[in-house]
Amino acid sequence: MSSEEKYILDRGLMFPKETHSLESLKFAQEYTFKDDDVTAVVYPKSGTIWMQEILPLVLNGGDLTPIHSIPNWDRVPWLEEKRLALVVDNLASPRALVTHFPYHLMPPSFHTSKAKVIYVMRNPKDVMVSSYYFHKMAEFLEPPGTFDEFMEKFLEGKVLFGKWTDHVKGWRGTDLGDRIMHITYEEMVQDLPAALRRMSDFLGRNLSEEAIRKIAEHCSFKTMKNNRMSNFSLVPKNYMNSDTSPFLRKGVAGDWKNHFSPEQLAIFTSVIRKELESESFSLPWSLD
Numbered sequence: 001m002s003s004e005e006k007y008i009l010d011r012g013l014m015f016p017k018e019t020h021s022l023e024s025l026k027f028a029q030e031y032t033f034k035d036d037d038v039t040a041v042v043y044p045k046s047g048t049i050w051m052q053e054i055l056p057l058v059l060n061g062g063d064l065t066p067i068h069s070i071p072n073w074d075r076v077p078w079l080e081e082k083r084l085a086l087v088v089d090n091l092a093s094p095r096a097l098v099t100h101f102p103y104h105l106m107p108p109s110f111h112t113s114k115a116k117v118i119y120v121m122r123n124p125k126d127v128m129v130s131s132y133y134f135h136k137m138a139e140f141l142e143p144p145g146t147f148d149e150f151m152e153k154f155l156e157g158k159v160l161f162g163k164w165t166d167h168v169k170g171w172r173g174t175d176l177g178d179r180i181m182h183i184t185y186e187e188m189v190q191d192l193p194a195a196l197r198r199m200s201d202f203l204g205r206n207l208s209e210e211a212i213r214k215i216a217e218h219c220s221f222k223t224m225k226n227n228r229m230s231n232f233s234l235v236p237k238n239y240m241n242s243d244t245s246p247f248l249r250k251g252v253a254g255d256w257k258n259h260f261s262p263e264q265l266a267i268f269t270s271v272i273r274k275e276l277e278s279e280s281f282s283l284p285w286s287l288d
């Protein structure tokens with residue numbers, strides 16, 4: 001299948017047809033945010049399904065029912081995907097959503113509401129590696145080609161949801177004030193209980209240490225890998241082939257070191273650095 005058959009283009013961005021349609025993108029634009037909605041904004045392959053596990057538990061104090069009974073895509077749906085229209089009426093408040101949208105595509109009601117956002121950022125080299133394997137296993141995406149070819153597409157933003165740097169810049173430059181919290185995938189890997197405490201405080205939850213410990217245990221990579229409501233094993237193999245590469249693949253920070261040659265690293269670093277050079281924020285990790 002060609003790229004035109006697999007993807008739709010809307011407002012300059014590519015979306016997979018399997019999960020998105022012009023109607024679903026319109027539905028997202030018309031979505032009415034409530035003040036107590038909580039959205040995890042995550043560039044693809046930066047921790048989205050992790051947040052689909054974490055948010056319901058932080059919001060409900062650690063009741064495992066939703067993560068054991070509802071598939072992740074219906075439990076905390078993507079704002080932009082077709083499923084939202086089918087499940088939106090079943091979502092109990094406070095509703096949790098995820099989105100890969102860049103800031104400028106957020107719907108009007110988001111801006112007029114007080115809905116909170118947790119923005120998760122991941123080292124772009126690990127994002128690219130994760131995405132490379134995802135393009136190998138997801139039959140509804142174009143095969144990635146060689147690592148070099150995929151890197152070129154990634155750096156040019158010819159990938160789902162556009163350029164990583166544009167996404168980060170857009171979400172760093174908002175005027176959302178205390179409606180937005182920034183966290184990194186790496187902080188979550190390093191100390192999940194501490195990350196959960198920050199999220200709990202941000203969302204006005206007063207979770208006990210016991211609840212934090214329980215949530216951290218159930219949101220660990222190992223536990224999520226065995227949770228059939230979260231590991232995509234409910235999805236047919238001809239759609240996502242976990243024999244090629246599991247969705248929950250490695251779950252670590254720094255796997256890029258096993259993939260980038262010194263030449264690839266030099267190119268990657270110089271492009272990202274140049275695109276962020278005039279920004280007022282700095283990245284929490286060294287790009288080298």
Ligand code: PPS
Pocket residue numbers: 042043044045046047048049050126129130131133134189219220221222224247248249250251252255
């Ligand atoms: S997607 O397709 O955009 O929704 O993918 P996304 O969920 O954003 O990212 C997938 C990567 O997140 C890793 N992941 C985790 N890492 C650590 N701990 C937990 N609990 C966890 N859950 C998901 C997943 O393994 C993918 O990263 P890689 O590097 O490929 O392993």
